[in-house]
Amino acid sequence: MPTEQYHEPANELSEETRTFARMITSVIEEAEAISWYEQRISLEKNEQAKAIMKNAQNEEFKHFGMDLEFCLRQKPKWREMMKTILFTKGDIVAKGEEAED
Numbered sequence: 001m002p003t004e005q006y007h008e009p010a011n012e013l014s015e016e017t018r019t020f021a022r023m024i025t026s027v028i029e030e031a032e033a034i035s036w037y038e039q040r041i042s043l044e045k046n047e048q049a050k051a052i053m054k055n056a057q058n059e060e061f062k063h064f065g066m067d068l069e070f071c072l073r074q075k076p077k078w079r080e081m082m083k084t085i086l087f088t089k090g091d092i093v094a095k096g097e098e099a100e101d
């Protein structure tokens with residue numbers, strides 16, 4: 001079943017905006033899949049099944065990362081903000097506040 005990804009009439013949106021909306025939807029779907037696997041892994045008793053789920057979850061992480069990188073390449077301001085927050089040490093909230101400056 002397709003996800004409703006447009007808030008505005010699709011035919012009035014540029015191709016660039018429609019692509020961006022699809023990629024944002026993909027980021028959301030990958031994050032959901034990561035969460036679903038996390039829940040399954042936490043309950044699974046069979047070690048082989050758990051290993052398979054962990055492998056599948058790693059694929060979802062990779063997809064999430066690729067989708068996010070695509071979005072950041074489209075929005076340079078986002079990339080600049082994320083550089084202040086991601087892959088840093090220290091208080092995450094403080095880094096977020098710093099990114100707004």
